[in-house]
Amino acid sequence: MPNPIVTRRPAVPFILVTIFLDVLGFGLIIPVLPGLIGEFTSASDAQAYWYGALAAAYGLMQFCCAPLLGAMSDRFGRRPVLLLSIFGLGCDFLLMALAPNLWVLLLARLLGGATGASFSVANAYIADVTSHEARGRGFGALGAAFGLGFIFGPMLGGLLGTQDLRLPFYVAAGLSLLNALYGLLVLPESHPRDRRVPFEFRRANPLSALVALAQLRGVGSLIAVYTLFMLAQFVLHTTWVLYNTFRFGWGPSENGLSLFIVGLVGAVVQGALLSRLLRWGERQVVYAGFASATVAYVAYGLATEGWMMYCIIFANLLSFAATPALQAIISKEVPPQQQGVAMGSLNSISSLMLVVAPVLSTPLLAHVSHYPRTDWRIGATFFLSAALQGSTLLLAWLHFRRRPVAPAGGPTA
The missing domain is CATH 1.20.1250.20 (MFS general substrate transporter like domains)
Incomplete structure (x- = not known):
């Protein structure tokens, strides 16, 4: 009997759209983030230090949270963890757009690193809903979606940034929040209850x-x-x-x-x-x-x-x-x-x-x-x-x- 999860057609397209929009959002802010930092400090050395702090904060949270989100999805299912991550990423972009100072930008990057670690959950979802024969093509499609997001994100962010430095952040936030709403309506769960395992901090250790x-x-x-x-x-x-x-x-x-x-x-x-x-x-x-x-x-x-x-x-x-x-x-x-x-x-x-x-x-x-x-x-x-x-x-x-x-x-x- 075929697995009913695999027959839910919105699953794979939604995951691909999610990866594309997530990477597109990251790309949107790359060309304009130094300019936004420059609104709060004009010294070039201070801009470099803060840019490095924001990048390190994002990478550290992603390193710590990727296995955590993966373990949570094994315990509670892919759907809630993935939707929560997408929503959190939208909040991250919105917080950056509204940031009144550099410390709020740092807080937003910490949030973005934690929620941006959802790629591991997306990979697990693809493994759940594809057969062994089709799994390679599924991961290849994920890579293509990632590449397309990085190709078009920076270019679009640069064009929007010439109008207003904060506009790319608003656009990235809107895309993520709309994607979360779309997923809430169409995304089925891929990880049935009989396959779930208890949450263990040992498995979530980065x-x-x-x-x-x-x-x-x-x-x-x-x-x-x-x-x-x-x-x-x-x-x-x-x-x-x-x-x-x-x-x-x-x-x-x-x-x-x-x-x-x-x-x-x-x-x-x-x-x-x-x-x-x-x-x-x-x-x-x-x-x-x-x-x-x-x-x-x-x-x-x-x-x-x-x-x-x-x-x-x-x-x-x-x-x-x-x-x-x-x-x-x-x-x-x-x-x-x-x-x-x-x-x-x-x-x-x-x-x-x-x-x-x-x-x-x-x-x-x-x-x-x-x-x-x-x-x-x-x-x-x-x-x-x-x-x-x-x-x-x-x-x-x-x-x-x-x-x-x-x-x-x-x-x-």
């Missing part, structure tokens, strides 16, 4: 995935490679908008356009070119991607005109293929019975690096923000990313030199 990671065999220094790789990327992401504002005088529209191009190039590479690039071999793609990113980060820091940033984005195509290639290599190094632990641990590392990156990069950006725009030292945050990325290239080479290519039948011995 450090448990990192502890499990230390127990994996066969991965070795690839974990250090992945950690430094993600840290280099998040240093770039954390400082991109502020840096371009300080050095080139970019506003919301220019920053939004640049992020749109980054998302578009990434989508083209990973969606259309990746299969062809992987014919070289996954290790070769990792080498090429890491090398390309290292050179690009140095070039970003040395660029003297804003138009150069766009040229570097297009020239850095290979770096967008490095992430899936590295994840595939790690997956093949891990025995089949430990795949879940490995992938969950990688997600935990990404969340943790989202906290570490602004702690490292924004004080550095604040320190160099007083230099003239023509001074090469103002690109120090990009040089930090280049150093981290160059270290990943060296560590990957050392790791692959010690380990032969895995046979087709499974992980290396």
Whole structure:
């Protein structure tokens, strides 16, 4: 007898719309958040410190709350946890739009990090309502929805921000609250009562995935490679908008356009070119991607005109293929019975690096923000990313030199 949950057609489309609108909302505020901070403090170093504090607060709450929300959905069902998260995210955007000072912005980011951790619940929902044969396509559709939200969010936020800095926050809040209402009307529960398990704080501990990671065999220094790789990327992401504002005088529209191009190039590479690039071999793609990113980060820091940033984005195509290639290599190094632990641990590392990156990069950006725009030292945050990325290239080479290519039948011995 077919599972009645799977036949409820609004389920998967709603989840896809939710992911798209959540990421669209995040993208809407990226180009205008530095300008909003500038309404409360005009000092460039203070803007950098506060921007870093907001980013770190968001990442820390997401790191802590992702396993908590997942455990709650196992106990109480996916529907109530997901709807509560969507509603909370709408309240976060609305609170940011109405914020009278920086401390309220910080409170809003803490709320946003907690409620924005609903991606784990969305993944669980897709696993509930799809068959084993269709599950891969379901997760692929989630990735596509995520990518589309990041492509269009920054561009739309930049356009709206030229009219009013707070308008993108209102739009993001309205989309989230309308989505919560839509879900209240159409979203069925996917996790039946007979499959629910008691809530345990041990399962909700955000450090448990990192502890499990230390127990994996066969991965070795690839974990250090992945950690430094993600840290280099998040240093770039954390400082991109502020840096371009300080050095080139970019506003919301220019920053939004640049992020749109980054998302578009990434989508083209990973969606259309990746299969062809992987014919070289996954290790070769990792080498090429890491090398390309290292050179690009140095070039970003040395660029003297804003138009150069766009040229570097297009020239850095290979770096967008490095992430899936590295994840595939790690997956093949891990025995089949430990795949879940490995992938969950990688997600935990990404969340943790989202906290570490602004702690490292924004004080550095604040320190160099007083230099003239023509001074090469103002690109120090990009040089930090280049150093981290160059270290990943060296560590990957050392790791692959010690380990032969895995046979087709499974992980290396």
